[in-house]
Amino acid sequence: MDTEHRLSIAGMSCAGCVASVERALRTVDGVQSASVNFAEHTAQVRGEVAVRPLLEAVKAAGYEAAELRGQDDEAEKEAAEMEYFRALLRKAAIAALVGIPLFVGGMAGWLPDLLTAGGQAFWLLTGCATLAVLIYSGGHFFVGAWKAFRLHNANMDTLIALGTGTAWLYSMIVAGFPAVVPSLAQHAYFEAAAIIIALINFGSALEMRARGKTSEAIKRLIGLQPKTARVVRDGQEVDLPIDVIGLEETLRVRPGERIAVDGVLIDGHSTIDESMLTGEPVPVTKQAGDEVVAGTINLSGTFLYQSRRIGKDTVLAQIIDMVRQAQATKPAIGRLADKVAAVFVPTVLIIAVITFLAWFNLGAALGISYAIVATVTVLIIACPCALGLATPISIMVGVGRAAGSGILIRNGEALQQAGRLTTVVLDKTGTVTQGKPALTRLVSYANSTEEDVLQLAASLEAVSEHPLAQAVVEAAQAREITLSPVEKFHATAGEGVSGEALGHQVHVGNLRFMQANAVACEAAQSDAQSMADAAQTLIYVARSQQLIGILAVADPIKPDSTEAIQRLHAIGLKVVMLTGDNQRTADAVARQVGVDEVIAEVQPQDKGNQVAALQQQNQIVAMVGDGINDAPALAQADVGFAIGSGTDIAIESADITLMRGSLHGVADAIAISRATVRNIKQNLFGAFIYNSLGIPVAAGILYPLMGILLNPMIAGAAMALSSVTVVSNANRLRFVSLGSK
Amino acid sequence: MAPMIVNLTGIIVIGLIIYWFWLSTPRKTTASQAAPIEIRVKDGVYTPSHIEARKGETIRLRFVREDPSPCAEKVIFNTLNKSLELPLHGSAEIELHPQEVGEIDFTCEMQMYRGKLIIK
Numbered sequence: 117m118d119t120e121h122r123l124s125i126a127g128m129s130c131a132g133c134v135a136s137v138e139r140a141l142r143t144v145d146g147v148q149s150a151s152v153n154f155a156e157h158t159a160q161v162r163g164e165v166a167v168r169p170l171l172e173a174v175k176a177a178g179y180e181a182a183e184l185r186g187q188d189d190e191a192e193k194e195a196a197e198m199e200y201f202r203a204l205l206r207k208a209a210i211a212a213l214v215g216i217p218l219f220v221g222g223m224a225g226w227l228p229d230l231l232t233a234g235g236q237a238f239w240l241l242t243g244c245a246t247l248a249v250l251i252y253s254g255g256h257f258f259v260g261a262w263k264a265f266r267l268h269n270a271n272m273d274t275l276i277a278l279g280t281g282t283a284w285l286y287s288m289i290v291a292g293f294p295a296v297v298p299s300l301a302q303h304a305y306f307e308a309a310a311i312i313i314a315l316i317n318f319g320s321a322l323e324m325r326a327r328g329k330t331s332e333a334i335k336r337l338i339g340l341q342p343k344t345a346r347v348v349r350d351g352q353e354v355d356l357p358i359d360v361i362g363l364e365e366t367l368r369v370r371p372g373e374r375i376a377v378d379g380v381l382i383d384g385h386s387t388i389d390e391s392m393l394t395g396e397p398v399p400v401t402k403q404a405g406d407e408v409v410a411g412t413i414n415l416s417g418t419f420l421y422q423s424r425r426i427g428k429d430t431v432l433a434q435i436i437d438m439v440r441q442a443q444a445t446k447p448a449i450g451r452l453a454d455k456v457a458a459v460f461v462p463t464v465l466i467i468a469v470i471t472f473l474a475w476f477n478l479g480a481a482l483g484i485s486y487a488i489v490a491t492v493t494v495l496i497i498a499c500p501c502a503l504g505l506a507t508p509i510s511i512m513v514g515v516g517r518a519a520g521s522g523i524l525i526r527n528g529e530a531l532q533q534a535g536r537l538t539t540v541v542l543d544k545t546g547t548v549t550q551g552k553p554a555l556t557r558l559v560s561y562a563n564s565t566e567e568d569v570l571q572l573a574a575s576l577e578a579v580s581e582h583p584l585a586q587a588v589v590e591a592a593q594a595r596e597i598t599l600s601p602v603e604k605f606h607a608t609a610g611e612g613v614s615g616e617a618l619g620h621q622v623h624v625g626n627l628r629f630m631q632a633n634a635v636a637c638e639a640a641q642s643d644a645q646s647m648a649d650a651a652q653t654l655i656y657v658a659r660s661q662q663l664i665g666i667l668a669v670a671d672p673i674k675p676d677s678t679e680a681i682q683r684l685h686a687i688g689l690k691v692v693m694l695t696g697d698n699q700r701t702a703d704a705v706a707r708q709v710g711v712d713e714v715i716a717e718v719q720p721q722d723k724g725n726q727v728a729a730l731q732q733q734n735q736i737v738a739m740v741g742d743g744i745n746d747a748p749a750l751a752q753a754d755v756g757f758a759i760g761s762g763t764d765i766a767i768e769s770a771d772i773t774l775m776r777g778s779l780h781g782v783a784d785a786i787a788i789s790r791a792t793v794r795n796i797k798q799n800l801f802g803a804f805i806y807n808s809l810g811i812p813v814a815a816g817i818l819y820p821l822m823g824i825l826l827n828p829m830i831a832g833a834a835m836a837l838s839s840v841t842v843v844s845n846a847n848r849l850r851f852v853s854l855g856s857k
Numbered sequence: 858m859a860p861m862i863v864n865l866t867g868i869i870v871i872g873l874i875i876y877w878f879w880l881s882t883p884r885k886t887t888a889s890q891a892a893p894i895e896i897r898v899k900d901g902v903y904t905p906s907h908i909e910a911r912k913g914e915t916i917r918l919r920f921v922r923e924d925p926s927p928c929a930e931k932v933i934f935n936t937l938n939k940s941l942e943l944p945l946h947g948s949a950e951i952e953l954h955p956q957e958v959g960e961i962d963f964t965c966e967m968q969m970y971r972g973k974l975i976i977k
Contacts, residue, residue, distance in 0.1 A: 164892055166952055196945045200925040260901030265905045268883045284900050325929055340965035392970060442942030444933050444966070454935070457968040462878040473867040477860065504967030508933075821903055 121167050123159040124362030125152065126180040126427060129761065133179070133494035140177035144169045157362050157644060158184065164673075170650035182363055183427045201324050207253035208317035215310030219829070222307060230294055230302055239304055246284055246306040249484055254280060254313040264340045270461035272500055274317055278494035279466070283309040283828065301485030303465045305492070305828070312496055312832035319836020326843040330509055332850070333516025334443070337436045340411035344800045345376030348420070369414045378409045378430045379425045385421030388412050391392035394775035395522025438526065439519045443512040447532035447792065450507030453800055457504045464498040464811065471815040486816065489828060493814035496630050501839040502806060506799035509846040514792030517849055530771035534789035535753045540684055540782060541727055541749070543741035544695035544702060547759050548681075548709055548779070549671040551583055552744070555591035557668035559643045560732045567597055569665030573657045575599045575617045576624045580607060584653060587669045612656075613772065623658040630656045630663070640666045649705035678709045680779035683855050684712075690735070694718055694726055694749075700734055718810070723749035740774075740782055757782055785855045791852045799842045806838050885909045885975065893917035893950060894973065897935060898929050903963070903972040912955050912976050918963075921948040928965045936961055 131164030134152045137159060141150035146165035152158070159181070161170055169181050174181035221227045228235035250258070258281070260273030262599055287304035292345065294302050347356050348366040358376055361367070369375055374390070385403040390396060390412045395397050399415055402408060408421050411432040414634070427433065447455065468491045475487035476676035511528045516526050545551050560569045574592030577585035578599055592599065602622075605615035611632070612625015623633050627644075630637050637644075637657040644666060647654055652668035684691050693711045695702045700767045702716035715726055724740075727749050730737045739746065739753035742760075751757030759777055814831055818824040878958045888894045888910040897904045898920055910916045921927055922943035934951070941951050955961065955972070961974040 165951060168952070193945065196925060197927065200927075256900065262902070263900045263902045266883070267902055267904070268877055268881060269902065269906065269971050270878055271901055273901050273973075327927055351967075409877075440942060441938070441940055444931055445938050446933075446935055454968060458971075459879070462874050465874050465878075469867050469871050469874070473864055476863055476867075500969065501967050504969065509885075510968040666922075797950075 119163070119165065121165075121170060121767050122184040123161065123167075123170060123174065123181045124184050125157050125159055125174060126182075128152075128157060129181060137174055137179055140173040141170060144173050155362075163526065164705075176751045178722060180363055182425070182429050184362065185645045186744045189248060197324065197328070201321055204317045204321040204324070206758055208314045208321065211249045211253040211310045211314035211317065211734055213246050215307050215314055219311060219668065230291065230304065236291060236294070239287075239306075242304070242306050243284070243288045243291050246287075246310050249313060250280060252286060253317060257313075257316075270465065272461070274461055275464060275495045275498055276312070277502075278468075279492045279828070280309040280312050281471050282488065282495070283312075290370060295533045297484055301483070303485055305488070308492065308717065308828045308832075311829045313831040315829070319840055322836075322840045322844055323805050324722040324848060326840060327509070329847050329850070330513045330830045330843065331516070333513075334436065334439055337411075337432065337519065339437065340374065342374045342376045348446050357426075359526075361423060361426060363423055363426060366420055367423060368418065368420055369403045369408075370418050371416055372412060373414055375410055375412050375414060375421075378407070378425035379421040379423045380419045380433075381406050381408055381419055383853060384415035384417050386419050387415045389415055391660045393432065393522065395520075395781075396776040396778075403753035435524060438524055439515060442515045442525050442527050442531075444508070445527040445529070445621070446511065446530035446823075447793075447796075449796055449800075450511075450528070451531055452753060453506055453803070456804075457500055460498070460500045460503065460807075463614060464494065464500075467811060467815065468494045475816065486819075487824060489825060490814065490816045492805060493826050493828045494811055496828055497810040497814040497826070497835055498807060499810075499835045499838045501805070502799075502803035502842045505839055505842050507796050509843055510792050510795040511845045511847060513849040514795070517852055519786055519789045521781070521788075521854060523781050524787070525772050525789075526773075526776065527829050530755055531789050532793055533736070534738070534772065534786050535793045537689060537755060537786060538855055539690045539730055539735040539740045540738045540740060540777070541692045541694050541753070542681075542711065543723070543729065543739075543746050543749075544693055545671060546698060546704060546742045547692060547740050548677045548711075549673050551671060551681075552670050553587040554655075554674060555587050555667055556649060556670045557664060558591075559640070560665040561639050562662055562664050564659070564664040566665070567595065568659075569657050569667070570595065571597050572617055572620075572622050572659060572664070573624050573655065573667060575585035576605065576613050576615050576622055578602075579605050579615070580613050582613075584655065584669045588655065588667060591731050608846065620659045621661065623661075624655060630658060633658070633661065635661050635663055637663050639663060645787060649704070651701035673705060673708055674778065675728050677779050680783055681709050681711060681781040684786075685712075687783065692730070694723055720746075721748065724752040738782065738842055740779070744747060757785070780855065787854055788849075788852055795846060795849050802845070803838070804843060806834075862959065882915075883907050888914075888916045888918075893919040895919050895921060895948075896968070897921050897923065898932075899923040901926070901928075901970060903932075903970055906972040907975065909973070909975045909977060910955065912958050914955075916953045916974070917950055918953070918974075919948050920944070928967060928969060931966055932963050932970075933966060934961060934963050938950045 134154050137152050138150050141147055141161055144165055146163045147161055148163040150161045171181045173832050196220050219398040230239055246264045257273045257276040261277035264271050264274060272851045283305040290297055290302055290304050310364050317665045344355050344357055346353050346362055346368045347361060353368055361377055381402050381404055387397045387401050393411060410430040471489045471494050472491040475490050476483050479486045514531060515525050542548050560566050560567050570592050574589050577588040579602055602615040607613045612629035614623045637656060644654055647668040652670040655667040657665045681691050692713045693706055693712045694715050697716060699716040702714045706714040718726055723746060727737055728741050736754045738757055739749045740757040740759055741750055756770040757772045757774055759774045814826050816825050886905040886959050887905040888908050894908055896918055920932055920943050922945055925945055930943060941949050943949050955976040963972045964970060
């Protein structure tokens with residue numbers, strides 16, 4: 117079957133490029149035709165070929181390519197689902213229309229006796245009406261059962277078709293040839309066949325409704341993607357559908373609009389609400405050169421940006437893809453149910469035959485009639501759906517609930533493992549701390565103001581390239597202090613900088629630099645000591661050889677790290693901090709946030725070994741890091757958490773990705789994991805108990821003791837309700853409360 | 858006489874159930890690298906349901922969904938941790954590169970729709 121692919125091609129500058137892209141595409145196996153439109157920077161490819169080899173061929177030829185395609189049409193899907201839902205209800209109603217009067221009439225004794233001449237005709241006509249119901253309302257069960265049978269498979273359809281078919285066939289024999297069955301067994305079960313079909317269709321409709329809610333998380337994510345965007349083409353701004361926007365196009369976003377594709381801001385500035393993807397409630401300021409991602413909302417300014425990732429390459433599309441993939445995976449806990457489900461239906465068929473034979477042989481005069489009732493009831497009450505649904509439906513809701521809080525779980529296994537963790541290892545820089553030096557304290561001396569100190573320090577540091585300099589300059593900018601020009605700038609490596617600013621000779625550097633330049637620093641001794649004890653780096657500032665202030669620069673602890681670590685303790689986890697920093701700095705941070713153990717001065721390549729050492733002590737270990745420097749440790753851990761700040765994270769790098777840069781995400785993920793595993797256990801327990809009690813009762817195990825033989829219609833109702841119950845229980849996971857705001 | 862016939866029939870039926878569903882397999886379709894195998898999803902089954910392929914080859918499976926039941930919405934390759942969303946009245950394709958001899962099951966979420974990829 118031929119497929120047509122539309123690609124956006126970037127990097128073409130001339131007609132020669134067109135030829136080489138076309139050539140590259142035509143060399144791919146299966147391609148029948150490929151044509152490139154230079155004006156639109158698109159390619160149209162036809163053939164029996166997947167899109168990936170095409171993208172690889174274009175990239176190998178030196179260009180960038182991405183697939184242009186429409187978004188999943190949720191509206192169309194919902195309309196089709198609604199149509200199916202209505203069809204199920206219609207089928208249930210028609211079956212009930214025949215089944216309920218028969219049931220009520222039978223109970224009230226209004227229906228004619230089978231052995232009268234008119235009575236036999238009535239029952240034969242009823243049989244025909246029931247056959248019509250089986251065909252109209254239950255035809256899909258029979259077709260499904262037959263097709264599965266031909267493929268050596270048996271499924272739920274098999275059980276329903278055999279159950280209702282047996283009830284109908286036996287009833288027709290009774291109605292047509294009453295003499296062939298013993299007089300006590302001359303009872304027709306047409307109402308049972310019709311009502312079972314009604315109940316199962318109705319149950320499927322209810323289940324479908326409940327299942328719709330389980331995929332709300334993915335629908336919400338898909339809903340973030342705008343359908344159109346304002347594109348600048350040939351100097352004109354036009355609104356275009358999202359699936360025709362290519363790479364390197366210029367797009368305009370106005371306040372209140374969602375960003376359509378991933379790109380880089382090229383003109384203007386704004387604040388952007390990324391909470392829908394990251395869970396981070398504070399809007400992010402963006403200016404030229406910053407990345408913007410599809411699905412986030414532009415809050416204030418109007419700006420232009422250039423598209424860099426489109427279609428399924430955007431961060432949003434990757435999140436949707438990852439959540440979908442994760443929702444379809446199963447953890448080990450569900451494997452047993454899978455094994456049982458795989459052999460379930462044939463086993464039930466065998467039990468049904470044994471039930472029939474047992475009643476036939478032991479049931480005396482009533483034997484044949486009871487054998488039929490018990491066999492039909494066994495076939496109908498058995499519910500492979502509840503068993504099969506128990507795990508996947510909870511995973512689907514749990515993974516979706518996590519995604520709604522900016523926690524991306526890679527698969528069901530990671531979800532299950534997260535609930536069993538005993539130790540959490542935190543990388544310090546960028547995980548517990550913000551990962552970026554900032555001015556934490558400023559003290560002024562000699563009648564200077566804090567502004568004077570910061571102005572002079574920042575003016576000189578603005579020229580410097582030292583990593584700590586940036587923190588000082590940013591602090592000055594935050595206080596809106598104007599920097600002054602610097603003359604005769606001189607940097608002394610590892611010590612400090614000097615120069616002339618505002619008519620003074622200024623020195624900015626460490627204590628050794630001050631001593632070398634004959635600046636007396638005794639006035640700052642006690643402040644300096646307390647800052648040094650807190651593992652902060654000190655910067656002295658001198659004006660005309662007189663000390664006017666000291667600045668402390670440190671990597672600040674994230675505001676909610678302490679609280680998040682307390683939550684981890686509260687749920688019984690040991691918290692270890694791992695860092696390449698020196699022991700003193702690590703201890704200072706550890707004291708403030710309250711971790712149980714600190715492992716300092718660890719080389720990046722040894723972090724994995726430290727995690728392995730903890731695992732050897734029978735700990736189930738989570739490693740939380742930035743996903744790039746900590747990759748080996750994340751891979752070694754039982755569950756690797758990559759912690760991001762905003763949308764710039766590589767979301768495929770770990771078992772669990774925390775889009776919001778907060779450690780609360782770890783505690784939240786564990787809470788969701790524990791709730792999901794608990795939910796799966798409830799579902800599995802319910803499904804196993806239901807089947808292992810229901811089937812023997814249906815077979816009539818209680819009859820010799822208590823005289824109870826289950827009515828097949830009750831079995832139908834129980835079966836229809838069992839899968840609805842499993843889905844409804846899983847839906848409760850949508851409301852798991854998390855500790856973080 | 859009649860009870861014996863009924864009992865004998867019952868035992869034969871049990872034997873047939875065991876043979877048909879567990880001991881025998883349906884006709885297999887052989888996958889080749891050249892073209893994707895088209896699998897119809899209709900009336901609760903995948904057709905073809907048993908596909909043979911060689912290890913190391915790239916196999917493309919194209920699922921064409923005609924079944925409106927929500928159960929048909931996803932195909933799950935559990936051992937590969939992969940899944941495929943199937944649009945109603947549309948198709949979706951998956952590319953696999955099996956490196957080991959063995960069997961890969963593909964099923965719906967509830968394991969009622971079942972198929973098997975046999976890698977030789």
